Amino acid sequence: MTTHYDAIIDKCRDLPPVRTAIVHPVKPNVMEAVADAVAENLIVPILIGPQARILAAAREAGVDISGWNLMNAEHSHEAAAKAASLAAAGQADAIMKGSLHSDELLGAIVKSNSGLRTERRISHAFLMSIPSYPKPFIITDAAINIDPDLAVKADITQNAVNLWHVVFGDQALPKVAVLAAVETVNPKMQATLDAAALCKMSDRGQITGAQVDGPLAFDNAISPAAVKEKGIISLVAGDADILLVPEIESGNMLAKQLIFLGGADAAGIVLGARVPIMLTSRADGLRTRRLSCALAVLLAEARKVGRLK
Structure with a gap:
């Protein structure tokens, strides 16, 4: 860390x-x-x-x-x-x-x-590092956009991808996990529909500079063991660099749980x-x-x- x-x-x-x-x-x-x-x-x-x-x-x-x-x-x-x-x-x-x-x-x-x-929606990103995960990662958006629709989520994703490239370079594409409660598309769950659409937007070049996959539950996004157990075939699952949350409540709670219970280093920045x-x-200390x-x-x-x- x-x-x-x-x-x-x-x-x-x-x-x-x-x-x-x-x-x-x-x-x-x-x-x-x-x-x-x-x-x-x-x-x-x-x-x-x-x-x-x-x-x-x-x-x-x-x-x-x-x-x-x-x-x-x-x-x-x-x-x-x-x-x-x-x-x-x-x-x-x-x-x-x-x-x-x-x-x-x-x-x-x-x-x-x-x-x-700018042409893009303004959004917030937490850059985080925690002992239980092998690399830094980004959580977005946990502070500004309350209930983003598909177009806003696309901007939030692109903003975070751009930040990742600025901080870590262009040698590899960051892996974006679009989070939901489940890893399958369910017509009754808007987060899963948005996740599927964001993946296709990435395929069509509407989101650039990243590998995007979802919907993925949190465990499937960050745990190779969970991915293996569920038989998920994905270049992103279990190895995410960016976690795109469905809305502000889940994102804010996830980020603060990692900070206050998990001891994560975190830095917040507004993008766009x-x-x-x-x-x-x-509540942020000098280090943050x-x-x-x-x-x-x-x-x-x-x-x-x-x-x-």
């Missing part, structure tokens, strides 16, 4: 730090995370929010922000809007959530006139916008926030050199 984590951090060592708009950083734990990312040379922070509260949070955290850019904003909604404007104008290459609700931040980004939308967005949780910053650095560099649009 530590090896996977360190390898991703190491990929950023020779890359420049990313200009990052920190939205409403008015709590000490946020300031500590920002200071950690600066010390790791991952970001150059632009603090956006009520100046007095930011200064108070920095004092409480024992963080010297005298050399950082600070942009005053009256409240969190204004801070989110200013961050989106900076990113749209090319003055910030990433955005980090501070002490505000996720929907406040994303509301400023998903507006049609924000300048940050013109800049990466670090949508960290209040640092890895989220590393993903933002890799994504920002990929966009700069034309690997992402």
Whole structure:
């Protein structure tokens, strides 16, 4: 687990730090995370929010922000809007959530006139590593899209595939397991119908850069023993790199079970916008926030050199 984590951090060592708009950083734990990312040379922070509260949070955290850019904003909604404007104008290459609700931040980004939308739906991905699985994997979407239809699931899949290639390279195609409760198509279970359609969309080039299979129950997606026992013939089953969940409840519960009961390392990142967005949780520690910053650095560099649009 530590090896996977360190390898991703190491990929950023020779890359420049990313200009990052920190939205409403008015709590000490946020300031500590920002200071950690600066010390790791991952970001150059632009603090956006009520100046007095930011200064108070920095004092409480024992963080010297005298050399950082600070942009005053009256409240969190204004801070989110200013961050989106900076990113749209090319003055910030990433955005980090501070002490505000996720929907406040994303509301400023998903507006049609924000300048940050792309042709694809915005989605969230957890990059995870856990001792009981031999390689890192992605869970998507467990944080933004509540009940995605087929078209949205296709975008969520493509976003995650693009992230996988940015982090791990193009030497092999990531294996996408489209999760459901069962591994057979059942007309009464929409998740299985969507899974079958996504596989055909992949066959027809509507989803690129991956091997896609489903429906697959969770055990069939990650356990070679379960695959053998059920006689499933698949290039993906038992060896998934990306787990596409049916909807937000199952995805969120799966991710948090792995983090809090399984001891998984996890980093969250928002994909599909013109800049990466670090949508960290209040419960996230420095380790998780640092890895989220590393993903933002890799994504920002990929966009700069034309690997992402």
